[in-house]
Amino acid sequence: MPGGAHLRRAIVVAVVALALATSCAPGPVSVTPVSGAPAACRALLAALPATVESLPSREVSPAGGGAAWGSPPVVLRCGVSRPAAMTQSASCMEVNDVGWFAEQREPGYVFTTIGRAVNVELTVPSKYAPESNALVDIADAVKAHVPARSQCV
Numbered sequence: 001m002p003g004g005a006h007l008r009r010a011i012v013v014a015v016v017a018l019a020l021a022t023s024c025a026p027g028p029v030s031v032t033p034v035s036g037a038p039a040a041c042r043a044l045l046a047a048l049p050a051t052v053e054s055l056p057s058r059e060v061s062p063a064g065g066g067a068a069w070g071s072p073p074v075v076l077r078c079g080v081s082r083p084a085a086m087t088q089s090a091s092c093m094e095v096n097d098v099g100w101f102a103e104q105r106e107p108g109y110v111f112t113t114i115g116r117a118v119n120v121e122l123t124v125p126s127k128y129a130p131e132s133n134a135l136v137d138i139a140d141a142v143k144a145h146v147p148a149r150s151q152c153v
Contacts, residue, residue, distance in 0.1 A: 029058050029073045033065030037079035040118050043145040044078050052137040053128055072125045074134050078146070080121040083112050095132065096139035102132070111135060117147045 034041070048067050050057050055070030066077040086101045092114050093100050099114035108125040111132070120142055124131035 026058065026071045028061035029068035029075060031060045031062075031066035031068065031075055031077060033062055034077055034079035038118055040146050041078035044120065044141055045076075047141040047145055048076065049137055049141065053134050055128075070128070072127060074125070074128065075123045076138065077121045078118060080112065080119045082119055083110075086112060086114070093132065095135040096143070098135070098139045098142050100132075100135060113142060113146065115148055116142070117149050120146060 042064075045064065045067055048057075052069040052074050055074060058068040058070070058073055060066055060068050066075060068075045083101060083103060085103060090101055093102065098116075100111045101114050103110045103112075105123075108123065108128075109131040111122045111124070113120040120138075122134060122138065124134045128134060
């Protein structure tokens with residue numbers, strides 16, 4: 001029966017293609033959660049965009065530890081400590097009314113908010129240069145959910 005052989009072959013090809021597609025999908029991104037993250041962090045994580053720099057959001061592990069987009073992942077964490085290099089004399093930038101301190105690290109940059117009640121950190125791999133473009137996509141959520149404080153650093 002030649003027709004049956006073609007159908008079986010088509011089913012086998014479809015099953016193999018599905019298995020390959022599933023095995024190539026990136027798994028959850030491991031994100032080190034910040035202990036005791038305040039309510040502002042929970043609100044921020046719930047309000048983040050589905051895409052950053054046109055990169056789709058990714059599942060993170062543990063759930064609620066942060067957010068991630070793309071592969072290699074752009075990773076956001078909230079409630080982090082202030083970086084040691086962030087001093088009164090450190091240079092900073094402002095993107096859509098949110099201040100950021102930038103540290104170049106291999107491979108890419110780590111950006112930390114300035115002048116917010118809670119520090120938000122965004123790690124952007126150099127694959128997405130210019131790395132600071134990712135800040136544009138999350139600025140509205142940061143402004144809306146992480147209150148500004150009176151002092152800059």
